[in-house]
Amino acid sequence: MSFWLTVLRQVGRNLRQTWMSQLMTLLTVSLSVLMFTLFYLIYANMLNVGDQLGDDLRLIVYLEEEPGPEMQEQLKKKILSFDEVENIRFISREEAFDSFASQLGNDRDVLEDMPNDFLPPSIEVTPLRTLRSLTQMKLFSGYLSRLPGTLKVQYGQDWMERFYSFTRLLSIVVLLSGSLLILTTIFMVAYTIRLTILGRQDELELLKLVGATNNYIRTPFLLEGFLQGFLGSTLGLASLYLLFHWITERFSGPGFLNLIEFTFFPPLTVLTIIGVSILLCTVGSHSSMRKYLRI
Structure with missing residues (x-):
């Protein structure tokens, strides 16, 4: 001591x-x-x-035509052939219209003269977390853009590039x-x-x-x-x-x-x-x- x-x-x-x-x-x-x-x-x-x-990250695949049940199954198989995903959801023209109208809120009256099928159908793909690096998302987006009847694929590429660069x-x-x-x-x-x-x-x-x-x-x-x-x-x-x-x-x-x-x-x-x-x-x-x- x-x-x-x-x-x-x-x-x-x-x-x-x-x-x-x-x-x-x-x-x-x-x-x-x-x-x-x-x-x-x-x-x-x-x-x-x-x-x-990333929990809310989605890939939206816009389609030329709304697929029927058989075509939906084929598209699911093609998507899953790339890798497993959390969820695949097909959105019809009417569902897309209702979703867009709800987002407008009080301004939804601007859609009164618009037909409820003017928006394209789409597929909402929720990837697994293993797919959420920027490189994998680009690869997945490129793969989805080659699916039959695909018009465009969106997933917030610009935002992700800025975020990962930061x-x-x-x-x-x-x-x-x-x-x-x-x-x-x-x-x-x-x-x-x-x-x-x-x-x-x-x-x-x-x-x-x-x-x-x-x-x-x-x-x-x-x-x-x-x-x-x-x-x-x-x-x-x-x-x-x-x-x-x-x-x-x-x-x-x-x-x-x-x-x-x-x-x-x-x-x-x-x-x-x-x-x-x-x-x-x-x-x-x-x-x-x-x-x-x-x-």
């Missing part, structure tokens, strides 16, 4: 002597964690958005910010520990001469790295949490953000980020000790 009390006193002394560099390191670690977690949170929520919107860009930004977090954290903590070691080099050598063990001398520096990682990551995540709630409350209400459920990191992810930050800071502290601590 006395060992740890002495070690903690040494840590407090080191923090007081180099408080300016310690504060700068803490702010650097916090900002690095905040920047990385911000982009990672956006990326994770965009993947959730893709899953939520998520790919976000994944690159997450990797870059993660690399920046690793480099800045290790470098700043190593630099701060180096200043502490150089400022106390004579004292540390004297402690070694009077019988202090290596663990007694090194443990305070490792604890400094541990504290920098813990406090820096906690401060960065707390700032992100406040920013997340401010944005969700500020922009809540009617609109796109209200249609999608955005979530914060689960507890396991938060603990993992804190643990990785502690590990990186401890590694920075250890590397500086190996290079500058002559014991």
Whole structure:
């Protein structure tokens, strides 16, 4: 017990002597964690958005003529020969008209002079989730466009291309910010520990001469790295949490953000980020000790 009390006193002394560099390191670690977690949170929520919107994804195959029962069975077999799908639904001209009219709502009176069979019949195909990558959707759409009597296939291609391009860009930004977090954290903590070691080099050598063990001398520096990682990551995540709630409350209400459920990191992810930050800071502290601590 006395060992740890002495070690903690040494840590407090080191923090007081180099408080300016310690504060700068803490702010650097916090900002690095905040920047990385911000982009990672956006990326994770965009993947959730893709899953939520993907639940309503359909391929609409517009036909020249309304198929009879036998033709419907043949078309089903041809569609299923490409791959399994969740659902295949044939929509008649009248059903298409009723659906279009319900979408117009109060403006449906514009259709009063229109015949109820002016819209083309169609097939609504709900693909399995294994088919929902952009490449597979393009292949599936191309296959459906070659079915007998097909006029056109629609599935929101432009939207999907923009969405997947945005998520790919976000994944690159997450990797870059993660690399920046690793480099800045290790470098700043190593630099701060180096200043502490150089400022106390004579004292540390004297402690070694009077019988202090290596663990007694090194443990305070490792604890400094541990504290920098813990406090820096906690401060960065707390700032992100406040920013997340401010944005969700500020922009809540009617609109796109209200249609999608955005979530914060689960507890396991938060603990993992804190643990990785502690590990990186401890590694920075250890590397500086190996290079500058002559014991």
